[in-house]
Amino acid sequence: MSSTTGFELHRARGPFNAAFFSVLGPYIEWNVRRQKRRVFAGLPRTVVELGPGVGANLRHLHPGTTLVAIEPNVAMHRRLRAAAERRGVRLDLRDRVAERTGLPDRSADSVISSLVLCTVSDPAEVLAEVRRVLRPGGTFRFVEHVAARDGSPTRALQRALRRPWAWVFEGCSCERDLAGLVRAAGFARVDIEPYRLHSPFVSFNTQIAGVAHA
Ligand SMILES: C[S@@+](CC[C@H](N)C(=O)[O-])C[C@H]1O[C@@H](n2cnc3c(N)ncnc32)[C@H](O)[C@@H]1O
Numbered sequence: 723m724s725s726t727t728g729f730e731l732h733r734a735r736g737p738f739n740a741a742f743f744s745v746l747g748p749y750i751e752w753n754v755r756r757q758k759r760r761v762f763a764g765l766p767r768t769v770v771e772l773g774p775g776v777g778a779n780l781r782h783l784h785p786g787t788t789l790v791a792i793e794p795n796v797a798m799h800r801r802l803r804a805a806a807e808r809r810g811v812r813l814d815l816r817d818r819v820a821e822r823t824g825l826p827d828r829s830a831d832s833v834i835s836s837l838v839l840c841t842v843s844d845p846a847e848v849l850a851e852v853r854r855v856l857r858p859g860g861t862f863r864f865v866e867h868v869a870a871r872d873g874s875p876t877r878a879l880q881r882a883l884r885r886p887w888a889w890v891f892e893g894c895s896c897e898r899d900l901a902g903l904v905r906a907a908g909f910a911r912v913d914i915e916p917y918r919l920h921s922p923f924v925s926f927n928t929q930i931a932g933v934a935h936a
Contacts, residue, residue: 729794729819735892736797743775744801750837751778753919754865757931758782758836760915761863766831770855772820772848773838774798777805782834785810790830794819795892820848825855832856836865839903841894849907856936862909863933868916869897870928880925887925896925901932909934 743750751758762782769783770790775798783789789811793802796817806813818824820835820842833852839845852862870876880896888894901914914932921927 731795731797732892735890736795738890739795739892740776740797740801743778743798747776747778749921751781753921754836754929754931757865757915757917757929761865761931761933762834765834765863768831770823770825770830770833772823772833772835772852773841774802775837776801777809779834779836780805780809780811783809783811786812788812788814790814790816790825792816792818792820792823821851823851823855827854828857830855830857831860833860833862834864835862837867839864839866839900840868840896840898841892843893845898845900845903846907849903852934853908853936858936860936861933862904862936864900864904865929865931866900867896867926867929868900876924876928883925896928901930904932904934907934909936911935 765783767784768788771779772792774791774793789806791802791813793799793815794817799815803813820838821844833856839848842848856862870880884897887896905912912932912934914930916930919927919929
């Protein structure tokens with residue numbers, strides 16, 4: 723466990739996840755391209771990203787953008803740096819957790835995340851941190867996977883796979899009501915689109931994309 727971030731990097735699963743998202747990233751991206759295009763449209767020239775991984779969202783930034791990347795899994799860093807260089811994005815990479823970004827109050831115009839609130843240890847704490855760092859009028863834009871409707875077959879599968887899924891994907895949960903948490907986080911306005919993918923990763927198919935306004 724890092725004493726500065728509190729993030730525990732597993733010797734095998736950290737690099738495995740970096741490789742997994744490098745290989746499957748384009749497939750995931752294809753599935754969520756419409757939602758990402760919509761919520762990431764018109765991002766400013768400086769963006770804070772929580773858990774950028776190996777850089778899935780770099781394509782949604784203008785070349786020349788400065789990306790303040792809060793990424794505690796150092797196994798992701800080499801690929802993220804290389805991808806940012808390819809896309810012409812200036813990378814300000816910070817080995818920190820989203821719960822404690824270390825950024826000043828009201829310093830950011832936009833914070834983005836994709837597939838991260840499922841994995842952080844305390845999503846409500848992360849959302850409070852996002853509100854703290856956003857300027858009034860700033861936006862939090864997100865694409866996340868969430869719990870399926872109670873009583874549905876997908877919900878039952880999410881429950882059944884809870885432990886192995888969390889083990890492989892470093893604490894990831896498919897059972898979080900993230901729309902509810904974002905709405906309860908105290909933003910001035912929240913717009914959320916729920917949608918469903920049709921991928922073989924059934925537990926991961928129930929998703930939301932949205933924008934929360936500070
Ligand atoms: C499922 S991956 C998604 C990566 C990328 N955002 C994407 O869409 O491909 C989850 C990411 O969240 C990062 N992460 C996990 N816990 C975190 C935390 N507490 N704060 C910030 N990032 C975290 C992981 O290291 C990983 O890069």
